Each structure stands twice: as C-alpha cells, then as structure tokens.
Amino acid sequence: MKRTLLALLLLLPTILFGQINTERVMIKGRSALYFEEYILAIQYFNQVINAKPYLHLPYFFRSLAKLELDDFTGVEEDSNQLLAINPFFVAGYQVRGLARIQQNKYKEAIEDYKEALKYEPENVPVLNNLSLSYIYSEDYDQANATLDELSRVAPKYTAAYLMKGDVALRQKDTLQAIANIDKALSIDKYDSNIWGARGQLNLMQQNYAQAEKDLDEATHLGGHEASHYINRALARFHQNNLRGAMSDYDLALDIDPRNFFGHYNRGLLRARVGDTNRAIEDFDFVLSVNPDDMMATFNRGLLRTRSGDFSGANSDFTRVLDVYPNFYAGYLYRMEVRKMLGDNIGAQQDELMLLQMQIDKSRGVQQDKGEETRKRSDKNVENYRKLVVADKDDISRNYTNELRGKIQNKTVQVKAEPYFILTYYADVSEVRNVIHYHKFITDLNARQVLPELLLITNQEKPLNQTEVNKLFKLIDEESGEIDKNPNDVIPRFTRGLNFFLVQSTDDALEDFSRAIELDNTFYPAYFMRSVAKIKQLDYQKSEEKLTNELSNSSVVDYEVVMNDLKRVIQLAPDFVYAYYNRARLHFDLKDFPAAIADYTEAIKLYPEFAEAYFNRGIIHIFLGNNKEGIADLSKAGELGIANSYSIIKRFRKTE
Incomplete structure (x- = not known):
C-alpha cells in the first residue's frame, strides 16, 4: 500500500x-x-x-x-x-x-x-480506508456498514465490492464473496484487479482451471502487475504445467525483480526440471535478502549437492541443523555429503543421530501433511519442498487505495520509457547497464571543467542526503565563479544543471537561457533547457488538473521545447537523444506519426537504441499495429528492457 x-x-x-x-x-x-x-x-x-x-x-x-x-x-x-x-x-x-x-x-x-x-x-478515500481499518481490526460488522455507505456514496466504486468480498471470505461465506466480486465485474469488466481477485478466490477454492482463465484476463488487462503472474503460476503449477508456471515467474520477476515468491518458487520448479545452476541463483537471491531463511538454505544445499559443491552443501545443511536439531532429512543429506568430502567421522556422527531419531520418534518435527503449498510464515522445515504463498488470503489488499501512483499513470497501464537528460547521477538497472555516449559530452568530461562526470541517461536516480548537500554546495561555488567570469558559458550551464537536479526548475531555465545567450552553439544548454521546460510543464499540468486539453499558453511552451530540440539537431545531428526526446514529446502530445518518424531516425543513427524500439513498439500497439509493435518490443527486450516481454505476452493474443 x-x-x-x-x-x-x-x-x-x-x-x-x-x-x-x-x-x-x-x-x-x-x-x-x-x-x-x-x-x-x-x-x-x-x-x-x-x-x-x-x-x-x-x-x-x-x-x-x-x-x-x-x-x-x-x-x-x-x-x-x-x-x-x-x-x-x-x-x-x-x-x-x-x-x-x-x-x-x-x-x-x-x-x-x-x-x-x-x-x-462523503469522502470516498476516507470511507475506503476506514473500511480497511475495520477489516484489519476484525470488526466485520462495522466494516460491512461502512462499505454499504461507501457503495451508496459511490455506486460504481468497485474496490468497495472487493472489500465486501474480502469480509465475506473472512467470515467463511464463499458464495457471498463470489457474488461481490461478480458485482464488481458487472460494473467494470476491464479492471485487471477484479479479474485478479476472482482468480485468487478460485485459487483458494482449488478451482485451478477457472483461476487460470480469470488470471489470463488479469494479465491481459494489467500486464504491469507482478501479483497476477505469481497467482497464475500457482494455478498452472496445480495443473502440472511446470513450464507455464516458470514462464509466469519469469514475467513476474521482469516486473518486480526482487519478488520473494517469484524467486523462491521458481527456484523450486527449476530444481524439479533439473535446471540446477539457475535454481541455485534464485535461492542465492532469496538468501541475499533474508539470510535466515532456513528452507531456502536447505534447498540450496540440496542443489549444491547435485552440482557437486559438497563443501557448500555441507555448510548449508549445518546451518539448518543448528536451527532445527531434530530435522531428520538434514542429517540424512549431510551424512551423504560428508561421505563425499571424506569426513567419515562426521558422517558416522550423523548416522548415529539418524538411528537415535528412528528409535525416539517423539523428537521429530511435525510431519508434512501432503499439501503442495505452505504459508510464508510456516516454519516447519519439513515443508521445504512446498511452494510458498502469502500468509493472508484477503482478496482486497492490492486494491484498497485508488490514489496510488502519479495522476498520469492511473489510466496508462503501459508506460513509455522516459526522457533522456544530462546528469551526474544515474540509476543502475539490475538487468542492463548501458553507457550512453556522445563524443562532445565525452570531450567535455575530458576537459574536466565540470564538477562531476556528465552522464546521458533516462534513468534518473533519486538523490540521497549526501548528494543533495553536495549539489547545494556546488550551486554556491558556481555562483561565485559566475560573479568572477560572467561571460563564461560553463559555470552558467553547470549551475543550471545543478538547479535542475535539485528541482529548482525556474532557476535552471534562467541559467540555461543565459548560457545560450553567451554561446548559441553550445547544444547541451538547449537540450537541458528543453528537458527542464518539459518537467516544469509536467508539474504545472498536475497543478492545473489538466488531463485531455492543453491551455493556449502550454501549447506555446511546447513549441518552445520543440524549437530547442530542433536547434540541438541542427548543431549536433548525430545526437540521437534529441530525436528520441522530440519523439517522446510528440508521443505525449499524441502526434503518433511524428513520434514514429523521430524514433525511426534515432534508430537509424543508433541501431542498438533499446528505448527507441520500446517506445515505437508501444505506439504501434496503441495504433493497433500489433505485428510491428511486437517486433519492436521483441528487439527492445533483446537489448535488455525486460518489461517488453510482459507487454508482448499481453498483446500477442490480439495480433
């Protein structure tokens, strides 16, 4: 939440x-x-x-x-x-x-x-979260009363019916839960969350085939939600479709690379099909996040045994047995590993422990009951082979706050790659780490006239406290340099960049404009002025609550941005990021033919330009040209943009 x-x-x-x-x-x-x-x-x-x-x-x-x-x-x-x-x-x-x-x-x-x-x-968000609070405090009568009031105030508010379904489920009234979800679907059959909730309910009722159908709809309508793929993987697993389940875990992890359920369960399934090394990678990740997860540790030990890493396996088994000294399987597998390591004394000690445990069965841990899944909070180590599911079965937990995310993302489920900027700080992707390059910027860095190396990126990094303090200090230093050399373009541009990075957009625009006056051939100033203006307009639109139409002044402002990007292209015709940003702006203004033309030009100049392929692919999808769109997205995925594959999967069926 x-x-x-x-x-x-x-x-x-x-x-x-x-x-x-x-x-x-x-x-x-x-x-x-x-x-x-x-x-x-x-x-x-x-x-x-x-x-x-x-x-x-x-x-x-x-x-x-x-x-x-x-x-x-x-x-x-x-x-x-x-x-x-x-x-x-x-x-x-x-x-x-x-x-x-x-x-x-x-x-x-x-x-x-x-x-x-x-x-x-009659405040809908307040009624929504009051209902949620009653549900979590298990006051179901008050929750239902508040949800009834919420439905009266907002009859088409589907989250209310999802929460009503959740309450019914907690009260063991499955039929009423289904009725409430079906009511939500009757209001909005295009909401992926409702299909996801019904799929989750069918999972809980062990209606796996129907759950998969519901989750097919959820993933088709909302391919950006990892939870839909996680749940569909479980539905497929229960129907013995292991490959399909692993494919869904792949897609979920493309969207949410740190998802615990995706890594743990995919590791188990990879182990089942003999994909040992990649299964170890999944459990390595789980243990990097939670080193005390003993079931993941034991599973990794089994996989290390299979891969011939007996020393690593012995270490894993020993860690588990330190926590669970009555774990029969732990001694059994460690005994075999110790034999492989030539540790005969250790193996004999484990064998004696096994004999003692067979004699004294009362010391054993509670035995596996045969289910194929376990709750995440389950600490019974005997259940190490089971897929893990969330502790709570509430079907509304992902859908109780309709105000999450930025305004412009609420109705756009497929997001384009963002604008490129010049900055000192870039976010590092776990999947791809591409260094964007242009000779002029490289030469500028080589001259060491800037306080930090200038990067070209569209992955802005949120600043930490140290970086914020450093930028404010640099602004003061550049102000002193400007006072000494008022006609030098570099300190003026640098201070503008620093103002931009601390979200002082008006000051940044002023400095970039002054830099252009000092040197009308210095294209980075035009480029950053265009980006700063886009950011300013984006914020202004949110403030003015503009959604579908632009004010006349905004139209003029966007023309100024276009002119700046046109000037960059004139001064540096090989600077592909100007074509890309102009295409991205055409995209935002819904001039799709112009956007496609600029993305195409950028790709001609830089054939490995993943972001351009990705955004051009999205435009083709929007226009109904699924074949062309999927081809572009496939190329973007090949070049490292993982989200491409979930979008391809979502739209391939309508190709």
Whole structure:
C-alpha cells in the first residue's frame, strides 16, 4: 500500500506566503515531491517550516514525503503538528491514518477517519480506508456498514465490492464473496484487479482451471502487475504445467525483480526440471535478502549437492541443523555429503543421530501433511519442498487505495520509457547497464571543467542526503565563479544543471537561457533547457488538473521545447537523444506519426537504441499495429528492457 495519497493531494491549491522566497521554496519542495525526490523535498519543506512554523501545509507535504520513505513515526509527528495548527484539514487525518494502518494501529486510524468524516462525510478515500481499518481490526460488522455507505456514496466504486468480498471470505461465506466480486465485474469488466481477485478466490477454492482463465484476463488487462503472474503460476503449477508456471515467474520477476515468491518458487520448479545452476541463483537471491531463511538454505544445499559443491552443501545443511536439531532429512543429506568430502567421522556422527531419531520418534518435527503449498510464515522445515504463498488470503489488499501512483499513470497501464537528460547521477538497472555516449559530452568530461562526470541517461536516480548537500554546495561555488567570469558559458550551464537536479526548475531555465545567450552553439544548454521546460510543464499540468486539453499558453511552451530540440539537431545531428526526446514529446502530445518518424531516425543513427524500439513498439500497439509493435518490443527486450516481454505476452493474443 506504499503508493499513497501523493498524486491527488499534490493538487491542493498553493497558498500565498508572505515572502516570495518562502513561496518559491515551497513550490520547489512540491515539485521534488511530485517527481519522487523525497529526501530533497524534505529539505525544502524543512526550510519553510524553519522560517514559518505556523503554516500547516509544509508539515503536510513533508509528511507525504516521509510516508513514501516508510517513516511512519515521522508522518505521525508531522500530522500532529499540522492538525494542531489546522484541525479542519481533512487530508492530515487521511495521511496520519495511513501511517497508523502501516503500524497496525487500527484503533487510532479508525479515530482519524471518523474525525475526517465529520468534515467531509462523503469522502470516498476516507470511507475506503476506514473500511480497511475495520477489516484489519476484525470488526466485520462495522466494516460491512461502512462499505454499504461507501457503495451508496459511490455506486460504481468497485474496490468497495472487493472489500465486501474480502469480509465475506473472512467470515467463511464463499458464495457471498463470489457474488461481490461478480458485482464488481458487472460494473467494470476491464479492471485487471477484479479479474485478479476472482482468480485468487478460485485459487483458494482449488478451482485451478477457472483461476487460470480469470488470471489470463488479469494479465491481459494489467500486464504491469507482478501479483497476477505469481497467482497464475500457482494455478498452472496445480495443473502440472511446470513450464507455464516458470514462464509466469519469469514475467513476474521482469516486473518486480526482487519478488520473494517469484524467486523462491521458481527456484523450486527449476530444481524439479533439473535446471540446477539457475535454481541455485534464485535461492542465492532469496538468501541475499533474508539470510535466515532456513528452507531456502536447505534447498540450496540440496542443489549444491547435485552440482557437486559438497563443501557448500555441507555448510548449508549445518546451518539448518543448528536451527532445527531434530530435522531428520538434514542429517540424512549431510551424512551423504560428508561421505563425499571424506569426513567419515562426521558422517558416522550423523548416522548415529539418524538411528537415535528412528528409535525416539517423539523428537521429530511435525510431519508434512501432503499439501503442495505452505504459508510464508510456516516454519516447519519439513515443508521445504512446498511452494510458498502469502500468509493472508484477503482478496482486497492490492486494491484498497485508488490514489496510488502519479495522476498520469492511473489510466496508462503501459508506460513509455522516459526522457533522456544530462546528469551526474544515474540509476543502475539490475538487468542492463548501458553507457550512453556522445563524443562532445565525452570531450567535455575530458576537459574536466565540470564538477562531476556528465552522464546521458533516462534513468534518473533519486538523490540521497549526501548528494543533495553536495549539489547545494556546488550551486554556491558556481555562483561565485559566475560573479568572477560572467561571460563564461560553463559555470552558467553547470549551475543550471545543478538547479535542475535539485528541482529548482525556474532557476535552471534562467541559467540555461543565459548560457545560450553567451554561446548559441553550445547544444547541451538547449537540450537541458528543453528537458527542464518539459518537467516544469509536467508539474504545472498536475497543478492545473489538466488531463485531455492543453491551455493556449502550454501549447506555446511546447513549441518552445520543440524549437530547442530542433536547434540541438541542427548543431549536433548525430545526437540521437534529441530525436528520441522530440519523439517522446510528440508521443505525449499524441502526434503518433511524428513520434514514429523521430524514433525511426534515432534508430537509424543508433541501431542498438533499446528505448527507441520500446517506445515505437508501444505506439504501434496503441495504433493497433500489433505485428510491428511486437517486433519492436521483441528487439527492445533483446537489448535488455525486460518489461517488453510482459507487454508482448499481453498483446500477442490480439495480433
């Protein structure tokens, strides 16, 4: 439930502060928050709070940033402050309630939501999360009463029926649970989450064939949700379709590379089909995240035995037996491994322990009951061969917060690769680590006129505290250099870049424009001015609640961006990232033919340009040209963009 109220609540009106500098800092903080730079956002809100501690909104927005960083105690403290200043601010109760739910403080969360309803009795998110709090506190009568009110206020709000189904299931009323999910489907048959919930319910009822059909619909409509593939893998497993199950775990891990269930269960299935080395890799990952997972440790020991790594297997088995000293299979397999290592004394000791355990059967651990799956919390080591499933069977847990994610992503399930920028910091992908290159940028780095190496990337990295502090220091240093050499383009461009990275977009635009005045052939300034303007417009659109139409001023602004990118292409016709960004802007403006033309040109210049293939493929899919789209996505996947494959799988059936 981490994706929270952020997107909607960022649309709250900006209030006027007494001093223009305070207002600008507040805007910078909200911009950083919108672009998910949470640590940076907190720094800006700190400045406003220090200057004007009597304002409630800085506390509120800082609490949102802390919520995204899982600092739930900090959220409560900020919410307490803002509600002391303004006890009528409903969003403050909402955010504090969310933080309390995350800490299992359901009684306190209920009080927050009830207080909020005094001021806004038909607030859908508040009713939603009040219902959730009642469910988690097992007060099912109040949950049903609140959900009935939610359905009255918002008759087409499908999440209410999913939660009603969840309550029915907890009360062992399967027929009512099915009826509620079917009601949700009658309202919106294109919601992947509803199909996923029905598939999950059928899984729980062991209706595996029907579960797979439901989850087929869920993955087709919502190919970006790893949970749908995880659940369909279980449905396929129970129908002895091991290859299909492993394929689904592959797709789930393409979407969520750190998914525990994907790695653990895929490791078990790979072991079953003899894919030993890759099974070991899966359990290596599980143990890198949780070194104390003894069942994963034991499974890895078995696989190491199979691969001939007897020393590693012995180490794994010994770790398990230290925790489970009565584990019969542990001694049995370790005895064999010790024999292979020539440790006859150790093997004899294990053999004696096995004989003793056969005599004294009462010392044994509870035996396996024969089910094919186990709950994640199950610590019975005898169940090491079983696939693992989530502890809770609630069917609403993924669908109870309709405000997660950015506004522009709520109706777009297939997201294009983002714009390219120049920066010092880039996020490192676990799957691909491509170094984007252009000779001019390389030469600029070689001259060592910039404080850090300049990178070309479309994977912006959220800044940590050290990086934030460093950038603010660099801004001060560059300001001093500009005072000394006002006609030097480099310090002006560098300060603009630093302002851009700390979300001070207006200042960045001013510096980039001044750099262009100083040297109208310095194309990086045009390029970064275009990116900064796009970012500014993106934030402004969220503030103005624009969805389908652009204001006249925005149209003019986008023309300015286009002109800057056109100038970059004139100055550096081999700089493929200008073609890519112009195509990406055409994409956003829904000028698909122009976008395809620019992506095609970028690919001509750089035939291994994965992001261009990916975005061109998405456009073809949007236009109904599935054959061309799948071909482009296949190439993007080959070049390392893993999400390509889940999209291909989703749309291949309509090819």
